[in-house]
Amino acid sequence: FYVVTRASGWVAAATGFLVVLLAAMHTWPGIVDTGRVATRIHIWKDPWGNGLTHGHQVGEGLWAIAAGGTTGQGLAQVNVPLPPAGKTDLALAPFMEQLGWLGLVVYLALLGTIVVYGFRVATQGRTPIRVLLATGAALLLLVQWAVIHAGTFGLLPLTGIVVPYLSTGRSSMVAFVALAALLVRLAMDGRAREPTSELTELQAASRRCGAFAIGLLLVGVLTALVPSVIASHATGARGIRVTLADGTRITRSNPRLAAIARQIRRGTIEDRHGEPLAASASAGAPRTYPLGRALGTLLGPDPSRILRPPWALERVHDRRLRGADLTAYASVLELSRDQRAARIRQIDEDVASRSVRITVDARLQREVAAILADGVKGRRPAAAAVVLDVDTGQVLARAQVPDLDPSDPSWQDVLLEGGTARQRFVGAYGPWPDRTGTQGMFQAGSIAKLYTAVAAARGGLTIEGEGCRARAAPRFECRERDADGPLFTQRGWHRPIHDHHEDPTHGTTDLVRALAVSCNVYFAQLGLAIGGEPLVELRKAGVDIGYAGASFEPGEAGSRRLASSAFGQGAMVMSPMQAVRLVAVIAAGGTYRRCPPTMELDARCAETRIVDDPRALAPIVAGMRQVMTDGTGARLTQPRGLRIYGKTGTADASGFAGEEPFGFTRGAPAPPHSWFVAFAEPSSALECGLDVRGRIAVAVVVPRGGSGASAAGPLAMKIFAAARDLGYLGARP
Structure with a gap:
């Protein structure tokens, strides 16, 4: 248009309109209808973070360009697979990966030679038609290169045209060769014999187009310099945000x-x-x-x-x-x-x-895993245990059985093949789930009485005596019973709260004795007395219990659910990791320590003061000691040289999802989960002390294992003995 009319004003107006249109599309991509065009506009706007399923082409092309640097990686030294459309639209990218920015300079010099030659032929054409033919051929090569070059480098939306003389052959390559041949043929007939004013004006306009072409080629050289040389490090290091077919967003x-x-x-x-x-x-x-x-x-x-x-x-x-x-x-x-x-x-x-x-002690880990495997072999479906250093909050061992061997690839075949074997592998008691953490959530049973006791201690207990002789009010009556055992009930409840059917009534009981004998009747009444709010507030204060992100609802005031939650049923669900941290807060005098899930040895562990005055925990410590001397754990063989403060747990729970491959029907009655939690110290330490260093906490769960003292308790005793033999609990390794 310009060569024919020389109307530079109209050309400037058209260029300005095109710039405004492109700017509008860049600012408001939504004005473009959905489809391929809209996708390319979004890629142009943000080649790295557009998050589209097919929005990574330009970013991958820029990676290739950055990898080429100044001189390139060498011929055939290109990443495989190539970027999308790497042989057609984005052919410049693998070209520059091999030959670098200097290779692009040589390519543009050769292409520029053909283009400038075309304009030179036009300036010497002997007829207007020949001038226009040569100018058109040169401009066609120049514009096609400029558009795809700008699209490759993210300066304009990517288009479907190919790179002159670089893209895979077929019709486009034939057309480019034909254009070059046309220019050669136009140059063979010489100059005009009698120049006219019209011919002179056409030739002058073509000459100005040639100057513009040289400038545009130089701009192309400079724009390529940034991602390939100046910012190649930053370009190669960037990630591309994409959306997978299932809707998942990842950074590639x-x-x-x-x-x-x-x-x-x-x-x-x-x-x-x-x-x-x-x-x-x-x-x-x-x-x-x-x-x-x-x-x-x-x-x-x-x-x-x-x-x-x-x-x-x-x-x-x-x-x-x-x-x-x-x-x-x-x-x-x-x-x-x-x-x-x-x-x-x-x-x-x-x-x-x-x-x-990481914080794990490999020696102790081996011992704990062996103890669990021996303890449940052929008798129970699974077991899990966590050993914690009370002073630091760091995990010393975190074992489960069954477990998988990461170096054996055969179990991955089981996961990929599916079927019954896979269901058993990933089921509740298979090797796959982490039963020490979030995948090991079980009804807590009586170990949750410690949670209720800490919540009550935060609210203030009336304490009499010190050390192991401490006693604490409130006191509650446990005198009624029926065929199912000692009971407590209130009007409107559908059934009473019961202790174990073989337990005697405990009379007037305080907190210490209630912990020792694991009295459900006492803790049901304690829960009703303090209400559900202290239980909820303890969780808000930082003590983990229940499923992360889920609400914790122990029950409304006066409800049977609240009474049940207070002694370990209802809302009281824990993992071994949560249970061992609960025990550790008592052993540490009220400081709750939570180390990050990375388990790095030098990671900073968060500390939260749960109970301001450690003396408020004295009745709980005394009660845990009575568990081992005159309570539900008294028959356990305690390791020589150690003093154990424990709590048994027997958690009734119906069959649940994931247990079916192991013979338990969902919703049907099933054996209780066996829990035991405790902390230990050297027997030389002050008994029932509230500020004793060097303690170790342990939590063990044996799903469907029966009572806490029969399955989990003996395993915990062996774990404490193993820790002692490795130099913990007195002589630090």
Whole structure:
């Protein structure tokens, strides 16, 4: 239009209108109808964070361009697979990955030679038709390159046109060759014999177009300099936000960085003393897990053909084990092939910087896992235990049976194949769920009486005496009974609260004795007396109980549900981790310590003062000691040299979802869960002391194991003995 009319004003107006239209689409992409055009507008607006299912093309192209740097990776040294449309629309990206910014300069110089040659032929054309033909051919090449170049670098919306002389052949390549041939043919007939004013004006306009083409090509060289050289590190390190077919949003990392990471040994997961728990001898070598089934589901496998669960430490620490974030390897992409290999070897040797040391003691972990396996073998479906250092809140052992061996890939086949074997593997008592944590939520039974007791202590108890002789009001009567045992009821209840049918009535009982004999009747009345609010407030204060994110509703005032929750039924659901922290807050004099789920040894653990005055906990400590001397745990064999403060738990619960593969019907009666929680100290420590250092807390659950003293209690005693033998509880290892 300009060459024919020389109407520069109209050209400027049309250009301005196009700029305004593009700006409007960039600012308000919604004005474009849905479909491919709208997708490309959103990609143009944000090539990295648009979150579209097919919105990653430009970002992947920029990754390739950044990987090329100044001189490129060399011919055929390109990431596979290529970026989407890497052979057509985005052919510039793999081209620059191989030949770099300098390769693009050479390409533009060659393309510019053809374009400028076309304008030169036009300025010497002997007829207006020849001038217009040569100018049109040159402009067609120039505009097609400019549009796809701008789309590749995110300067304009990506279009479906191909890159001149670079894209995979077929009709477009034939057309480009034909255009070059046309220019050569137009140049063969020489100059005009008698120039006219019209011809001269056309030639002048074509000459100005040639100058514009040279400027546009130079702009192309400069725009490519930023992502390929100046900001190549930042470009290669960026992630692309995409949406998977199922609607899940993820951030996709540069595959070139993942390829580098695969050449580098994964960091080691170590126990608190530096013993390897998960290690790689070299890059690509099978990862070893020395503890095997003694610490499986908590670690998780690597590599994995299945999505690792959120509790698996191989997943939790994945970025650190790979070498911080993958983006840390972006600088390696800029190096030459030899320099890159040397740098990768250097990074590979520095395993320590990628390693993680966790709080677990591998020696104790082995012992606890063996104790659980021996305790339930052939008799009960499962067991789980957590051992906690009271002074720090750190987990020393966290074991379950059955467990999986991360180094054995056969169990992944079970998960992928499905069927009955898979249902049993991922079921409530299979190796897959983390029964020490969020997947091990069970009715708490009588261990939750400790929770109610702490809530009552926060509100103020009337305490008489000190140490193990402490007593605490309020006192309640336990004198009525029927064929089902001692009872308590109120008008309007559909049935009474009962103690075990073999238990005697306990008469007038205080908190200490009620803990010792695990009196449901007492705690039902205590719960009704204090109400549900103190139980809810204790959770709000930081003491974990129940499912994360779910409401905690112990029951309305005067209700049977509130009475049931107060002695461990109803709303009282716990995991072994929650239970051991509850015991630890009593052993620590009212300080609740919660370490992060990363389990890193040097991680800061949050501390919350749950009870302001440790003396308020004296009756609870005394009651837990009476459990072991003259209560429900008195028949347990306590380890020599240790003093145990415990609480048994027998939790009635009907069959629930996930238990079916193990012979329990959902909603049908089933044996109770066996719980035992306790803390221990050296026998040389002050008995029933409120500020004793060096204590260890333990929580054990044996699902469907029967009474707390019959199944979980003996296992806890063996765990304390193992900790003692390893130097804990007095002589720190």
